[in-house]
Amino acid sequence: MTKAIMIQGAGSNVGKSMLVAGIARAFANRGLSVAPFKPQNMSNNAAVTIDGGEIGRAQALQALAARREAHTDMNPVLLKPETDTGAQVIVQGKRWDTMRARDYAKAKPKLMSAVLESFNRLCSTADLIVVEGAGSPAEVNLRAGDIANMGFAEAARVPVVLTGDIDRGGVIAQVVGTQTILPPNDAAHIKAFCINKFRGDVSLFDDGLTAITAHTGWPSLGVIPWFAEAWKLPAEDVMDIASRRGGAYKIAVPRLARIANFDDLDPLVAEPNVSVEIIEQGRPLPGDADLVLIPGSKATIADLAFFRAQGWDVDLHAHIRRGGRVLGICGGYQMLGTQISDPLGIEGAATTVQGLGFLDVQTQMSPQKRLARTSATYLPTGDAVEGYEIHLGQTSGPDCTHAWLSIDGRAEGAASANGQIMGCYLHGLFGSDAFRACFLGQSVSSDLNYAADVDAVLDRLAAHMEQHMDLDLLLELAGPVGA
Template sequence: MVQGTTSDAGKTTLVAGLARLLARGGCRVAPFKPQNMALNSAVTADGGEIGRAQALQALAAGVTPHTDFNPVLLKPATDIGAQVIIHGQVVSTLSAKDYHQYKPTAMAAVMQSWARLTAAYDCVLIEGAGSPAEINLRDRDIANMGFAEAADCPVILVADIDRGGVFAHLVGTLELLSPSEQARVKGFIINRFRGDISLLQSGLDWLEARTGRPVIGTLPYLHGLFLDAEDALGDARIDKGEIALRVVAPAFPRISNHTDLDALRLHPQVDFCWVGPGQPIPPADLIVLPGSKSVRADREWMVGQGWDAAIQRHLRYGGKVVGICGGFQMLGKEMRDPQGVEGAPGSSTGLGIFDMETTLEAVKQLRNVSGRLCFGGEAAMTGYEIHMGVSRGAALARPAVRFDDGRSDGAISDDNQVLGSYAHGLFDAPEALAALLAWAGGQAAQPMDVAARRQADLDRLADCLAEHLDLDRLAACFGPAHENAIRAYVA
C-alpha cells in the first residue's frame, strides 16, 4: 500500500508507475483505492463509477477499469456533505457526520472488493488517501491504516520534497502512527526532487538511521508529465508554439471531470486558461463550460462572477461556446431539482441560449459512448456519460453527436455558435478534437492524440521508477512470500 505524508504527495502517480512497471514484466496487477474523494470520475465496463485516478492506474496496468478498483467513491456536493457511491452506484448523499456512522457498511464493501481482487491478480497496488496521520480521522478509518490493518498489508510512505520539509513530513507521520501501524511501514520514497542528489545524501542517511527504514528511492521532478489529475486543476506551465486558438473556462467551485479539457490545455497551439473567482474574463475564441457536481449552485456562482455578460459579449463578437454535461445544462432555459438531488429542492434559470429545460432525477446515467459529431465531416468521438439530469426541448432536434447505439445527444444552436453535449471526453479522440478546434476557428491547429500522449507518459514514468528506485529494496517491501516474484517482474 502506498500512503502519502500529504495530499498530492505522489501516491496516484507512484501506483500508476509501479502498475506499468510490473505489467511490463508480465505481472497481472490491479490498482485499488478503498475510498476516494474526488469529482473526477470514470465509467467502468461493469456499468459503475470510480475515481478517474483508478481508471488511469488500470490503463497503466493494462486492465479494464472495474468498480472493485475503487469500491467507495465520495463526490462532495457541499463543504460538509457528499454523494456516496458504493461499488459504482449511488447509495445516498450524507453529511460528514452521517458518513462517519456509515463507515462500517462502507468497510464491508471495501473488503469484498479486496477479496475478489486478491483472488484474481498476482499483485494489488493500493493507494491511500491524504495522510494516515490525520488524528481526527483515524476512528473507523477505511482509507489508510485502518484498511492496511484489516488487510494485513505492508506500507510504503511517499513524500513530496518540492514542497519542503520532507524529513519532518516522513518522521512526523511515522511518529503519529500506532506501534502496529509503524511496523507496517517498510520504507520511504521521496518524490519530485530537483538538483544534485549528492547534496541530499546526508539527509537520506540520517533518515534511515533515525527510523530504521530504507529510502527505496528519490524520484526526480518529471517536467511535462501528463497524467489525469485525481481532483486538482492542472496548472503546470506548458510551452506553446504559434497560437491558433484562445480558450477560457470557468473554474466552478464544484467543477467535475475537468480532465475533459486536458486536450485543450495540452495542445501546443491552444492558449488555454482557467478563470477562477474574482479574476477578469479575458477575450477568447472559445469559452468552454465544464461539468459540475452542483449545477444550480455553480450557475449562481457564474452569475455572481459576471460570466453571463461576458458570454453574451463573446457571442456578439462571433465567439464560440461549448457546454459539457452540467455546462450543457446551464445553456438551457431552466434547471430543476425537485427531489433535492444536488442540494435544496428548487429551480434556477439558465443562460437561455438553448430552448431546453433540464430536470435532475434520482437515477444516475452511466455509460461509455462512441459515435460521430454532427458537423465537421462527422468525426469519430468516444467518451462517457455521468449525469442525473434529463434535458428536454426543441433545441435537441439539432443534436451535436449521434451515438453508435442510435441515440442523439446534445444540441447546436441555429447560428452554429454554441454547442452542448452530455459526453465527457468530447475533445479526446483525435478526429473529434480536430473537428471541434476547426469549428471554433482553429483550422490551423495541428493534430494531437491525447491517448497516445498518456500512454507515452506512463512508459516514461515507469522508466523513471526503474532507474531511480532500488528494485531489490522495493521487492523486499512486499514481504518474504512475494519478494522473489516481484523481483522477477521488475528485473
C-alpha cells in the same frame, strides 16, 4: 501467489497517484499482471468503468498504466463533494447515500466489508496489487473507523511504503514525524520510505536519507526526481487544474466551485497550438477567447448561481456578441439552457431556476443517474467519438433539433441555429483525435495522437521509476495477500 504493497503519504498531494501509476506500468512492463486499488477516494473527477459504475479518475489512469480495464473494484468507496460539508457516497460504483462529513465518519466502519470484498476479488485477478492511501496516516484524529490508510493496511495485512514530498520542504520532519505520531501497531506496517518530487542533484540528499533511516529504522527505496511530463497525464484533483500556454487559439474555462469531470480539458491542454486559460473566481472571462468551455458540475444549480455571482453571465453574453463560440458539457450544457427544474430536491431544496438562456432547452433533474461508456458519431463529419456519460437529469427543447452527435441512433446534444453555441452530455469527446481536429478547425490542427501520447508518457514514467526507485526491494517487501 498474489502480493500487495500500499503507498501512503506523509501528507496530501505528495504524488501517490503518480507513483502508483508508474509502479503499475513498470511491473506490467516486467510481465506481471498488476492492478491498482484505492479503498477510499474523494474526487468529483470520476471515470465510468467496464462494469457500468464509477471510480476516481486517478484509478482509471492507474488501470491504463497497468494495461487493464478500469473496474469498480479498484476504488470501492468514492466520495463526491456536493457542498463544503457533504458528499455523495459511491460504493462499488453506485450511489449509496448523500451524507454530511460527521455522519460519514460514523458510517465508515460499515464500508470496510465492501472495501475488503472488492480488494479480495481484485486479488484473484492479478500477481501484484498496488494500493494507494488517501491523505496521510498521521491524521490520527481520523484513525477510528479508518478504511483509507492504516485501517485498511491492518485489516488486509498489506505492508506500507511511506512517501514524503521534498518539493514542499521539511521532508525529514514529514517522514520522521509520521512515525513519531503513529501508534506503534500502525507504524509497524511501514516497511520502507521514499522521497518524491526532488529537483536537482539527488546525491545532495544522501545525508537526509541517512538521517531518516537513523531515526526510523526504515530502508530507503530512493529519491524520485520531479517528473517533468506529469502535466501530460490526466489530472486527478481540482487543485491540479492549471492554465497552459500553447498556440494562438484560446479556450477559456471558468473554474466552477463544484467543477466535475474536468478530464475533458486534458486533450485540449495537450494540443500544442491551443492555450487553455482557467478563469478563477473574481476574474472576468477574457475578451480574446475563441471558445468558452463551461465544464461539468457536481451541483449544477449552485454552480449556476456561482457563475452569475462572478459576472460571467455578462461576460459570456459579450463573448457571444463578438462571435465567440461556446461549448457546455454536462452541467455546463444544463446551465446554457433556459430553465433547470429540480422538483425532488436532488441537488438540495426543490426549486426551478432560470438558466443562462443561450440555448433553447430545459433540464429536469431526476434521481436516476446515467452511467455509460459511449461510442458516438459526430454528425457534421461522420467521425467516430468515444466518451462517457455520467449525469442526472434530462434535457429537451427546440435546440435539440440541432443535435450534433448520434449515439446508437439517438440524437444527442443541442446547438443554436448558427452552431455558435453548443452543448452535450458526452464527456471525453476531445480524446477522439479526428473530432478534436474538426471541432477546433484547421488553424489549430496538429498530428497529436492523444491516447498514444498518454501511453508513451506512462512508459517514460515507468522508466523514471525503474531508474530512481528500488523496485526490486519494493516487490520483495510486498506481502502475500492474507498472510
